[in-house]
Amino acid sequence: MASKDDEHRSGLADAAGRAALFPARAAAQAWRGRLEEAADEVLSAPEIARLVDRALAGPLPEEFARSLVRHRVLERIVAEFAASGELERLVTAGLASPQTLQLTDSVLASDETQRALRHIASSPELRDAIARQTSGLADEVVGGARASAARLDDRAEQLVRRRVRAERPIYGGIATRALALATDAALTTVLFMSATGLAALVASLVGGLRPAWLVGVLLACGWVLVAGTYFVLFWSSAGQTPGMRLLRLRVRGPGGDAPSIGRSLVRLIGLVLAIVPLFAGFLPVLFTERRRGLPDFLAGTVVVYDDVPS
Secondary structure (H helix, E strand, C coil), X not given: CHHHHHHHHHHHHHHHHHHHHXXXXXXXXXXXXXXXXXXXXXXCCHHHHHHHHHHHHCCHHHHHHHHHHHCCHHHHHHHHHHHHCHHHHHHHHHHCCHHHHHHHHHHHHCHHHHHHHHHHHCCHHHHHHHHHHHHHHHHHHHHHHHHHHHHHHHHHHHHHHCCCCCCCCCECCHHHHHHHXXXXXXXXXXXXXXXXXXXXXXXHHCCCCCCHHHHHHHHHHHHHHHHHXXXXXXXXXXXXXXXXXXXXXXXXXXXXXXXXXXXXHHHHHHHHHHHCCCCHHHHHHHCCCCCCCHHHHHHCCEEEECCCCC
């Protein structure tokens, strides 16, 4: 019973309070429009504009920026946005916006961007960087192939002779020499096809060559001439062909120098004789101490690794 009386008295007090505040609320509603108009007039006054202009021209903006940095306001805001997921939503919405795509297309299609791209593409720094990267990659690939071929040299000899060398030999093995010979064969083929294409172009201007057997004879002679000149020239002048240089091999005569032209011709004949019977002329490389094949026996030469001191 007492609780009902308390509730009744509380309700009466609330009603009395609302009744007492009713005049104040009515006055506030009546004066709200006038207060807003007065505030607009004050804020739009020229004196307020001059006051804001002087404040912005003074040290206030710098002090405000330093205060933002000192209290890490921006970091806290970004962290709050990131924690709530709002930042991700805003970024995703911004990237997916058609206006963003249009702005990106217009920037990429602008003359300034095209000039900047052309300047970057033609800059010597970019060309040097690409050349260094390409050269480094090529060196790594060739170095890996060279090391693998050298290991195959030793394994092939161990398989045949059942003997393990205590140190790396100075003479080139069968795998490395085979890879060098394959590289040289590819290069000579490219040279021969280039010469053949040029000769075919010249022949087409004069009506072609007849009969067919003559064409076959000329092609065979041209192949012998290109291949022979290739091997003899590089052996006698540099002591190594481009393929041998790639695998770091070198041909040496009895005196340790590059073989002479005559000795290189004899070695070329030995190379042909070694290839004809299914490359059987290179089998002695697996059994001899100096890893010499038929061309080396005929010409009195040896093939050594160029990066191993003799």
